[in-house]
Amino acid sequence: MSRILISTGDYSADLHGQFLIQELKKCDPSLFVIALGGIKLKSVSNLFLKDLVELDVSGFSQPLKQFFNLKNILQKIVFPQIDKNKIDAVILIDYYGFNIHVAEKATKENIPVFYFVSPQVWASRKWRIQKLKKNVTKMLVIFPFEEELYKKNNVPVEFVGHPLIDLLPQEPNALKIDGKIHLGLLPGSREREIVRHIPLLIETYKKLKSKYPQIEATLFEVDSIPNQVYENLIQKAGKEGLQELNRVRETDYKIRSSLTLALTASGTATLENALLGIPMVVLYQTSILTYWIAKKIIQVPFISMPNILMKKMVVPELIQNSANPEAIVQAAENLLANPKILAATRKELIQLRLSLGPPGAYKRAAQIIYKATS
Template structure:
């Protein structure tokens, strides 16, 4: 069946990335498919109809959405009208559970089959969400092997499609490393609130490290949704990078990064890292009460232990970050060991082709 209309809803920068690649895969399989999307700049570039740039607004966490209630209610109303009037052939929700949870019942009421690509982290907090998804979703398309087991045990239709980053990040080549003149990556996050909280810590940590390593260089990986001005005055030795192919990321000897997709990207490249995460205190208090896992970095969650250090809230100081980074730069054996442990995580995530496998399921089960 051709000429189908599919609605895709993604709400953050990583969701925008994965949704855009899924849209391209859908169109490769059926060029007649039309896609309407809520997402970010990447979805805007590939969708037939772009409904709203939600990903660039940084509406995440527990407290920040409260500040954006009028906008979110208006967008929800627009999507309800879209579903009722246009009757898409399928809804694809991409992560971003807090908002997508409100869109799924609209699709169900209109008898529009709903697929969930990139599961919310039900294994980290609020496991009751599995019961809600079971009622509202035709199939979960999950990207971690343990998620497939979790949903199967709950009798939720599910398929493990592999991890989308394996399509984007090539296996790193072996190379010699000079830890006396290292290249350090700074990845403060993509949202304005993350940048504001993490960047001062990263800049000062870089300055501290460079005092004893004058040849050290830094690469600040800027988010597509942020202008250069968002990053302020750069420390000596740091340059801004904008890339989508991970070529420069693969050259890093070490990364200072915000918890999020960046930790898994670094793991797939075998780049040791220090993970830092600072939230607003109201958001942190709620998260601490709800989250039930030991680690926040996906690399550590997948490994089942603390392969790389995590510094959260009051621990996330420039001095502590620099000290943890110096351990990697001063111990070549530790650096090699962590590099190999991170690459083992890559091998656990299956083969490339995630977006294509997900598109195949969606097109076959929404016909």
């Protein structure tokens, strides 16, 4: 294996791609990487084709709005690269709507396709499994139940473990006992999520601060979003009462792991919190169209991975109109006013680590790809 194409389109998957490529380069130092993704994949690629992360395409309405743009990227950028380069393998990370077309093209050209981090076919649109079966050499999945699902459908699959076990501290920190409540505000990783959620989180924080003066809040930002986006949103929310709001961009989870409670947009951050043992209130707001479509097609009872994995409501979830400051404050108070419930939630969340495999997901995935293509 000497030349690969790797493709993804969201922030978390971009990070996974970076670490996977680093492991692949340990297997093959001469590896030439052609990438579509974000700033993380760009940093480890030899030829970067397009920043798909900044397009911010997710949900159901955005792919429709970006349809012709994405089609042009495929036909004018991606497919010509596949045609003119001798590509030894294609690696796809989540981002099904775009990546399935890359898979179909690669399969047509007899190029092996490896899908690392499965699309959430178990949550909706299970018919996608048949397309994956036809166009993917092997699924490299990060949840044990995904391996079971693909095996039932005769799709080549291997559970490699969850990458977060590699990225997070091996032992959750002990609770910080200093007389303060350390509150985390996590509005999401996509710009549209951040625009919707920051005003909501700031208003909620102000209400909680008026009841709990000992609260110290930290807004967790992502490095793929310009600082000015956050600045503008905070200005619009009104800086009064925000003098003590901390803002961080961290990769080592040191500040996050010391939180008493997190108010968290649904996404990868909920699983990160769970593995760190951080009790949380999960919230999410989206467009009316996306919410309406999601209600029609999503087949799981929860939106956050901790609840999905544990098959019960361990952490409260507030969606769309239910995600309002009053409701979030109430859910937060139910935890803050009950230290025993807070501690029990923390203990239960930490147990999730046991179900996600040992460290080494990136290394195992890289070795599978390398051996299959060498």
